[in-house]
Amino acid sequence: MGSGNGQMLNLTLKVWRQKNGKAKGSFETHQVSGISTDMSFLEMFDVLNEKLIHEGKEPIAFDHDCREGICGMCSMYINGRPHGPKGGITTCQLHMRSFKNGDTIIVEPWRSAAFPVIKDLVVDRSAFDRIIASGGYVSVNTGNAKDANNILIPKTAADAAFDAAACIGCGACVAACKNASAMLFVSAKVSQLALLPQGQVERKERVLKMVSQMDEEGFGNCTNTGACEAECPKGISLENIARMNREFLGAELTTAKK
Amino acid sequence: MSKGFLKSSIGKKMVMGLTGLFLISFLAVHCFVNALIFFDQTGELFNQGAHFMGTNWIIRAMEVVLFAGLLTHIFQSLILTLENKKARPVGYAKIDGAANSRWYSRSMGLLGTLLLLFLIMHIYHFWTPSRLGGIANIKPLEEITYSGNVVYHNLYAEMINVFHNPVAVVLYVLGCISLAYHLLHGFQSAFQTIGLNHKKYTPAIKTLGAVFAILVPLIFASMPVYLYIAYK
Numbered sequence: 457m458g459s460g461n462g463q464m465l466n467l468t469l470k471v472w473r474q475k476n477g478k479a480k481g482s483f484e485t486h487q488v489s490g491i492s493t494d495m496s497f498l499e500m501f502d503v504l505n506e507k508l509i510h511e512g513k514e515p516i517a518f519d520h521d522c523r524e525g526i527c528g529m530c531s532m533y534i535n536g537r538p539h540g541p542k543g544g545i546t547t548c549q550l551h552m553r554s555f556k557n558g559d560t561i562i563v564e565p566w567r568s569a570a571f572p573v574i575k576d577l578v579v580d581r582s583a584f585d586r587i588i589a590s591g592g593y594v595s596v597n598t599g600n601a602k603d604a605n606n607i608l609i610p611k612t613a614a615d616a617a618f619d620a621a622a623c624i625g626c627g628a629c630v631a632a633c634k635n636a637s638a639m640l641f642v643s644a645k646v647s648q649l650a651l652l653p654q655g656q657v658e659r660k661e662r663v664l665k666m667v668s669q670m671d672e673e674g675f676g677n678c679t680n681t682g683a684c685e686a687e688c689p690k691g692i693s694l695e696n697i698a699r700m701n702r703e704f705l706g707a708e709l710t711t712a713k714k
Numbered sequence: 715m716s717k718g719f720l721k722s723s724i725g726k727k728m729v730m731g732l733t734g735l736f737l738i739s740f741l742a743v744h745c746f747v748n749a750l751i752f753f754d755q756t757g758e759l760f761n762q763g764a765h766f767m768g769t770n771w772i773i774r775a776m777e778v779v780l781f782a783g784l785l786t787h788i789f790q791s792l793i794l795t796l797e798n799k800k801a802r803p804v805g806y807a808k809i810d811g812a813a814n815s816r817w818y819s820r821s822m823g824l825l826g827t828l829l830l831l832f833l834i835m836h837i838y839h840f841w842t843p844s845r846l847g848g849i850a851n852i853k854p855l856e857e858i859t860y861s862g863n864v865v866y867h868n869l870y871a872e873m874i875n876v877f878h879n880p881v882a883v884v885l886y887v888l889g890c891i892s893l894a895y896h897l898l899h900g901f902q903s904a905f906q907t908i909g910l911n912h913k914k915y916t917p918a919i920k921t922l923g924a925v926f927a928i929l930v931p932l933i934f935a936s937m938p939v940y941l942y943i944a945y946k
């Protein structure tokens with residue numbers, strides 16, 4: 457591992473420790489030293505965990521998978537912001553050069569009734585999965601695959617759908633929102649399909665079911681503060697929320713009660 | 715539309731936004747009528763405007779709708795705020811709110827509560843005597859007769875009377891500041907909530923909202939200040 461600009465950091469970490477979902481949990485303070493500015497935030501945690509293991513202590517549980525900013529697993533609320541002080545990135549893409557020698561860093565799990573803590577910094581984000589399962593899919597014909605260019609899609613619609621589809625389900629929007637609202641995530645998932653011809657079959661049903669599932673999971677109500685958009689690592693726009701609200705109103709107005 | 719609409723998060727937000735926009739339309743009319751005090755030192759123009767607002771039956775009917783709208787707005791905000799508190803039972807130890815949003819967008823409930831306190835005082839000062847003055851003699855108003863032998867409430871004199879007290883002037887200015895910040899977020903937020911967000915129009919809506927949010931409370935706040943200074 458390189459040593460960046462040659463600087464090594466000594467840091468104080470205040471990390472949330474919680475044995476399981478039922479335990480009370482509290483902050484634990486750790487000193488880490490000799491941290492290269494080239495390390496990612498997760499690598500710094502690896503160093504700390506190795507130290508804890510050598511000392512015979514329980515390592516800190518945290519979620520991670522791809523470590524390249526595409527899976528959305530690395531949920532950490534760092535110094536008051538999801539994924540730390542830099543905008544537009546996940547925690548695995550956050551480098552230690554964003555910190556100064558001697559800094560104290562507070563690390564907490566996502567806080568939301570719908571994302572219960574499993575252990576330490578790991579939360580259960582299956583509420584998102586249940587929202588997707590409720591309507592975030594399209595029907596497709598079986599048989600031979602069709603020619604890819606059979607269906608014409610306006611460039612603007614394709615671009616908007618693609619932008620919405622960039623959402624990686626990381627949950628930073630919920631973590632950042634003062635109301636723990638999931639509107640940015642759900643609106644991205646509603647939009648990516650509502651904008652495309654393939655999504656038309658379930659269009660109304662989809663938005664009704666996904667919003668209803670979102671409410672059932674216990675997420676809060678959006679107040680348009682824009683914190684989600686500002687913290688989203690994939691730049692998902694608030695325009696998606698307005699679109700979902702339109703879709704929802706339209707579907708409500710034109711769907712007969714079963 | 716299903717019964718569930720008004721129970722859904724988006725439905726409740728739309729009620730919030732629509733009642734908010736309705737209250738904004740009231741503010742525009744209210745501001746216009748009250749600003750008549752700046753155009754006639756004798757107060758006759760304003761008294762006539764207020765008389766029209768108090769006697770025209772369409773406007774009296776709208777007054778009922780206005781109270782219903784305000785109560786709905788307050789009731790809905792209470793429900794939404796309680797639900798939002800429940801959505802994060804364990805809070806963060808450290809929050810860097812300024813990094814991602816404006817403080818007033820995060821303080822709509824607080825600003826609204828300040829507005830409510832202001833409104834209670836304001837209704838007591840002017841609405842009670844002008845509408846209920848006759849009933850049970852709650853603060854009856856002085857009367858004045860202009861040409862045509864029509865008897866008017868002298869609300870202008872009552873304004874001078876109320877704003878003789880510097881404490882009232884300060885409270886009104888503070889109320890207007892709360893209103894300004896509430897609207898600075900609320901005006902554009904209402905459009906976003908009802909789904910009106912478009913690259914072509916949203917910048918104009920945001921500009922209009924900011925102008926309205928600053929101009930209208932400024933005009934309102936200048937009234938007590940002006941009357942206090944003019945009739946000291």
Ligand code: HEM
Nearest residue numbers: 679730731734737738791822823826827830900903904907
């Ligand atoms: C009486 C006291 C009031 C209280 C307690 C109150 C409270 C609230 C709350 C909690 C919100 C939700 C925050 C949000 O959605 O961003 C809100 C939104 C709003 N309020 Fe008020 N408010 C009050 C009076 C008013 C008045 C007098 C007006 C207008 C003149 C107004 C206009 C709005 C608007 C336009 C919104 C935005 C709706 C949206 O975001 O969809 N409010 N108010």
Ligand code: SF4
Nearest residue numbers: 623624626627629688
């Ligand atoms: S909208 Fe952005 S912040 Fe929210 S889950 Fe998707 S990628 Fe993460």
Ligand code: FES
Nearest residue numbers: 523527528530548
């Ligand atoms: S570990 Fe996959 S996005 Fe960070």
